[in-house]
Amino acid sequence: MSDRALLIEKSESGGVVVFSLKGRVEALSAPRVRDALVASARDGKPRMVVDMAAVEFVDSAGFGAFIAALTALQQHQGVIAFAALGSNVDRTFRLIRLDRIFTVHPSVEAAVAALSR
Amino acid sequence: MKDSVTQNILESLPTGLLVIAPDGAITQVNHALCSILGHPRESFARSGWAELFLEPERNLDFNQMILDVIGGKQVGLRRVVPYLAPDGRKALLSVVSSYVQEGGELAGIVVLMEDVTELDRLHQQEKDLLAENSRLQSERAAALRKLAMSVAHQVRNPVLAIGGFSLRLMQRPEVDTAVRDRLQVIHESAQRLESMVRAVGEYAGIALGPRERVGLREIFLAAVRRMEVVAAGRPVRFQVDPVEGEVYVDPSLAGMALTAGLENALDFGPEGGVVRLGAVAEPGGWAIEIEDQGTGFKQEDLPFVFDPFFTTKAQGVGMGLALVRRIAAEHRGEALACNAERGGALLRLVLPSAACGLSQRSAEMCREDA
Numbered sequence: 001m002s003d004r005a006l007l008i009e010k011s012e013s014g015g016v017v018v019f020s021l022k023g024r025v026e027a028l029s030a031p032r033v034r035d036a037l038v039a040s041a042r043d044g045k046p047r048m049v050v051d052m053a054a055v056e057f058v059d060s061a062g063f064g065a066f067i068a069a070l071t072a073l074q075q076h077q078g079v080i081a082f083a084a085l086g087s088n089v090d091r092t093f094r095l096i097r098l099d100r101i102f103t104v105h106p107s108v109e110a111a112v113a114a115l116s117r
Numbered sequence: 118m119k120d121s122v123t124q125n126i127l128e129s130l131p132t133g134l135l136v137i138a139p140d141g142a143i144t145q146v147n148h149a150l151c152s153i154l155g156h157p158r159e160s161f162a163r164s165g166w167a168e169l170f171l172e173p174e175r176n177l178d179f180n181q182m183i184l185d186v187i188g189g190k191q192v193g194l195r196r197v198v199p200y201l202a203p204d205g206r207k208a209l210l211s212v213v214s215s216y217v218q219e220g221g222e223l224a225g226i227v228v229l230m231e232d233v234t235e236l237d238r239l240h241q242q243e244k245d246l247l248a249e250n251s252r253l254q255s256e257r258a259a260a261l262r263k264l265a266m267s268v269a270h271q272v273r274n275p276v277l278a279i280g281g282f283s284l285r286l287m288q289r290p291e292v293d294t295a296v297r298d299r300l301q302v303i304h305e306s307a308q309r310l311e312s313m314v315r316a317v318g319e320y321a322g323i324a325l326g327p328r329e330r331v332g333l334r335e336i337f338l339a340a341v342r343r344m345e346v347v348a349a350g351r352p353v354r355f356q357v358d359p360v361e362g363e364v365y366v367d368p369s370l371a372g373m374a375l376t377a378g379l380e381n382a383l384d385f386g387p388e389g390g391v392v393r394l395g396a397v398a399e400p401g402g403w404a405i406e407i408e409d410q411g412t413g414f415k416q417e418d419l420p421f422v423f424d425p426f427f428t429t430k431a432q433g434v435g436m437g438l439a440l441v442r443r444i445a446a447e448h449r450g451e452a453l454a455c456n457a458e459r460g461g462a463l464l465r466l467v468l469p470s471a472a473c474g475l476s477q478r479s480a481e482m483c484r485e486d487a
Contacts, residue, residue, distance in 0.1 A: 027177075057188075060171070060180035068173035092187050095226065097141040097165020 005029060008036055014116040016047045018108060022054035025062030033062070037069040037080065046078035049111040053084035063098065070101070083111035137226040141165045144225070153210065153232045155202030176201055179210070186214040186226060197233065209234045265321035269314045276314060280307035309434075313426075316436035320425065323440070325447040326367040330470075333362045333396050333403060340375035341394065344383065352388055355379070358395030362403050364468040366448055371468065374444040374452075375405070377437040378464045382409035384430060385462055402450065402469040413456035413463075422454045441466060 006029035007022040017040050025033060033050075040048055050066075073080055081103040085093060093099045105111035127134055133150030137143055143161045151158050156169060171180055178198040186194050192215045200208045212230045216223065283304040287297050334357070341355045364371065375394075382392040386409035393408040414422060421427045423442040428435030441464065442452040450467045457463040 058184075060177045060184055061174070063167070063171055063180070063184070064173040064175070064177070067167075067171055071173075088188055092184060095137060095139075095141045095165075095187050096167040096171065096183065098167045098171070099141075100165060101167055 006032065008032060010036070010040075012045075013108075013112045015045075016049055016112045016115045017045045018049045018051055018112065020051040020054065020108075024057045024059075025055060025065070026057065026059040027061040030059075030062040030065035034065040034069040034072070037078075038072045038076075041073050041076035041078035046073065046076050047115045048073075048078065048080045049105075049108055049115060050080065050082050051084055051108045052082055052086065052089055053108075055086060055089060058089055058092070063092075063096075066098075066102065079115060081105055081111045081115060083108045131231075133228075133230040133232075135161075135228040135230075137166065137228070139223045139225065143169075150230065153208070153230055154200070155204055155206060179212075182212055182214060183226070183228070186216050190216040190218070192216060197237075207234075208232050209237045262321040265317050269318035269321065273311070273314050273318070276307050276310045280304055280311060283307060309432075313434050313436075316434045316440075317425075320436055320440055320443060323370065323373075323443055323447060326369060328365050328367050328448075330363045330365055331368050331371065333360050333364060333405070336364075336368065336371055336375060337394050340372060340379055343372075343376055344379045344392075347380065348383055351383070353383060353386060354391045356391050356393045358393065360396045360403075362396060362398065363470055364403055364405075365471050366468055370444045370447060374441045374466055375407075377440045378405075378407040378466060381437045381441075381464065382407050382411075382462065384433070385409055385411040387411055399467055401471060402467055405466040405468065407464040407466070408457045408459075409461040410459070411461050413460050414454055419454060423452060438464070 005024045005026070009020040009022070011018045011020070019033070019036060019040075021033065023029070037048055037050075040046070070080060072078075082093075083105045084107055085104060090104075093102075093104060103111075103114070105114060127145070127147045130147055131149055133153040134145060134147045135143060135150050136145035143165065146158060146161045148158075151161075160169060166180075166183055170176060176199075178196070179200050182194065182196050182198055185191060194214045195212070196214075197209060197211050200210045202208065209232070210230050211233045212228060214226065214228045217225050217227055283300045286292060287300040287304065292300065337357045337360075341357060344355060379392060379394070386392055390410035392410075393406070395406045395408075396403045397406065398404075415429075418427075418429060423438050424435075425439040426435040427439070438452070438454065445452040445466055445468065448468050450469060451465075453465040453467070455463050455465070
């Protein structure tokens with residue numbers, strides 16, 4: 001297991017920061033995701049979308065990191081939405097009811113549009 | 118069956134039960150589950166799994182179990198996972214989870230769990246106790262071996278002196294016959310004592326060296342070659358059964374055990390008889406058999422034949438079979454003595470072909486015979 005297994009790309013669209021993840025979000029790589037999200041909020045860019053289209057796998061440490069990021073972002077009035085979940089991740093979000101904790105959108109564009117309003 | 122009856126049964130189960138519906142709602146929990154997880158029943162009615170259990174860096178294995186069931190659509194996934202309850206109580210849970218489908222569609226996720234913390238603690242306690250006993254036994258055995266080797270070393274020199282000087286005195290021309298006869302007794306006793314000291318030193322000095330895979334035929338033929346020298350001039354024939362197996366042993370110790378076993382057969386077999394050396398497969402190893410055509414072991418002797426210094430020979434130290442058993446034990450094998458169907462003595466030396474212990478079947482075969 002290596003944190004190199006996850007690539008994080010950052011871009012901006014309509015005042016919303018989009019984090020595009022590629023690979024596996026697991027024990028070693030998850031803290032990088034959490035830290036990137038929290039750093040963005042601290043830098044005054046609290047509206048964020050996490051593009052999950054290229055995420056192959058998320059383990060319990062990965063989901064825990066999303067929760068940790070959410071808790072930290074709330075202190076900075078941050079908002080986070082997930083977009084373009086793959087079928088496996090989408091099934092997991094639904095069955096453990098993560099979709100009641102996080103806002104989920106079918107596409108990055110839809111998520112950006114929702115956060116830009 | 119009425120729903121109320123089913124509900125009553127589920128509530129009475131000692132096993133915790135949790136059911137997640139296809140929309141993620143937790144639709145069923147029983148009393149045992151609430152107690153095991155330390156969550157009040159009401160909390161399940163309002164929440165999904167993530168809201169209840171997903172926290173950063175907490176209960177990672179517990180949560181991973183449900184993620185793996187969902188991700189792999191697994192049925193009967195069984196895991197033992199640690200769990201930290203909301204009140205800080207640490208537990209070990211045995212969990213079986215299933216992604217249940219009907220007609221290709223998800224019907225629900227069923228999670229059954231038991232708190233095995235106490236069971237695990239008892240197992241661990243038992244393991245620790247066994248390990249401690251084993252350590253103490255090893256220490257005691259090592260101390261005894263050291264003592265035996267020290268005694269053997271200290272006794273050897275005086276014994277050699279007694280034997281040597283008694284011989285020199287016997288050879289003096291002025292010594293009369295009566296004194297010479299007494300000196301002869303002293304000399305023979307010293308020689309016997311010397312043999313015993315050598316045997317004790319050899320027994321105490323046994324230490325398992327590097328093990329390797331060795332062909333049975335190879336060690337059989339080497340042992341027979343040694344024995345043919347020992348038995349030179351005696352009308353005895355060694356018969357090696359055709360066997361194509363391997364044992365995982367210290368070759369030097371295995372050879373020593375075979376030699377000791379064959380020497381025993383040689384001593385008790387009849388003149389002109391055949392000593393058979395063969396092997397039968399055992400689970401995880403081989404039972405090497407040494408069979409002679411003598412009168413066999415006496416039933417009353419069987420419990421003692423492996424004891425150090427036990428011998429029925431007029432001239433003998435009685436360490437041969439003790440050596441065989443010791444070497445077998447060093448390999449986590451077993452040495453067993455019984456009488457063969459044809460009446461002769463049968464020694465079975467069970468040795469592993471990999472890393473295994475005593476073959477129960479071999480032990481039972483000899484017990485039945487005894």
